[in-house]
Amino acid sequence: KYRPRGVTEFETVSRMSFLQYKQYIAEGDTVIVCRGHDKMWPVQVERGKLIQVRGGAVRHEALIGVEYGSKVTTSNGKSWVLVLHPTPELWTMVLPHRTQILYSTNISLITLQLGLRPGSKVIECGTGSGSLSHALARTVAPNGHLYTFEFHEQRARIASEEFACHGLPDVVTLTHRDVCRNGFGMEGVADAGRWLEACRLAV
Numbered sequence: 001k002y003r004p005r006g007v008t009e010f011e012t013v014s015r016m017s018f019l020q021y022k023q024y025i026a027e028g029d030t031v032i033v034c035r036g037h038d039k040m041w042p043v044q045v046e047r048g049k050l051i052q053v054r055g056g057a058v059r060h061e062a063l064i065g066v067e068y069g070s071k072v073t074t075s076n077g078k079s080w081v082l083v084l085h086p087t088p089e090l091w092t093m094v095l096p097h098r099t100q101i102l103y104s105t106n107i108s109l110i111t112l113q114l115g116l117r118p119g120s121k122v123i124e125c126g127t128g129s130g131s132l133s134h135a136l137a138r139t140v141a142p143n144g145h146l147y148t149f150e151f152h153e154q155r156a157r158i159a160s161e162e163f164a165c166h167g168l169p170d171v172v173t174l175t176h177r178d179v180c181r182n183g184f185g186m187e188g189v190a191d192a193g194r195w196l197e198a199c200r201l202a203v
Contacts, residue, residue: 017167019141034082055079088134099128107135124148141171151178
């Protein structure tokens with residue numbers, strides 16, 4: 001297996017996380033493939049697969065052990081891709097849309113108005129496509145927690161799989177539940193008065 005000089009086995013196989021930057025790509029990582037500001041998409045690195053671009057293709061095996069942020073040429077040497085470490089901001093730009101989403105400018109305002117910081121405990125109603133969820137998880141990490149609820153079973157399942165793949169299960173708990181009908185089923189997790197007032201100001 002290819003590994004750059006000085007890169008340990010642990011560095012190449014350790015799992016990627018949206019909460020902490022890692023230097024080298026490993027199999028199973030989610031990477032953001034970039035060909036320009038408006039040409040980006042997510043790829044989960046898996047041996048035997050190809051990234052097809054105009055002018056050529058890049059084998060996933062060629063990404064393993066490569067440093068995040070690198071420019072990787074296609075197998076025929078005629079084209080290239082940039083491979084970026086995922087962040088909540090990049091994920092918002094490339095995620096699969098299962099619902100309408102919030103974008104980074106809106107998310108920044110919500111985070112500010114709610115006064116969120118590492119250690120905060122947040123309840124989110126409507127996980128949706130997970131755009132806001134990823135940003136909230138990074139904000140409250142490492143010792144805070146996001147409790148997010150989604151009424152749609154398939155969306156809940158897909159989002160749960162994404163959270164696990166993105167290294168977020170320690171800070172995110174997703175529950176399939178219709179909170180409009182059945183409530184959150186949680187007591188004493190958040191400061192309701194401050195939460196409601198902050199929501200009013202954010203809107």
